[in-house]
Amino acid sequence: MYKLILFILVSVNLYSEDSISSINKLINNNLNFFQTTDSGFDEINSKGRLVRNKDFIEITIDLPTKEKYILRDSIIEIHDYEFNQSQIIEINDDNSFLFDFLTNGIDADEINNMNENSFTILKNDNQFIVNIISESSFSISYNDNMNYKNLIVFEVLK
16 A cells, blocks of 8 residues: 555656656747736737747747847846837846746746646745646746736747
8 A cells, every 4th residue: 555655656746747847848949929818808919939049038029019028137128119118127026937937947846736737836926827738838827916817828939
């Protein structure tokens, strides 16, 4: 009986490590993404790509507006082409999870709950659900600071 319990515990741990490894391999690629934000009254769809460079990550949003975000060290450069504006903000606890995830991947110690193809991370009182869709895509769903529901689907750029 003890051997069976030990086998089950080791199998679950290996499976979770495999899922985390899969997500971390996917996130290290250049990616297309599609985001849906639902406020309860309106739904906004965004489309863009994430490109990794040696020293920074560049996120370009093509729809609904043209924007670019550059993640470098502990700052985010924001370029809004529609309003011809730029600004730099510090990455802080409120906005850190997604940027940390994009930069460093998932830390196994942060996982709160794990299912067959998904896991939950609780960070800064927010719940993020990561779902493996296929060998080349995954999604993240969460409620933002305005309690809007967000779903971002990432696919490896070909």
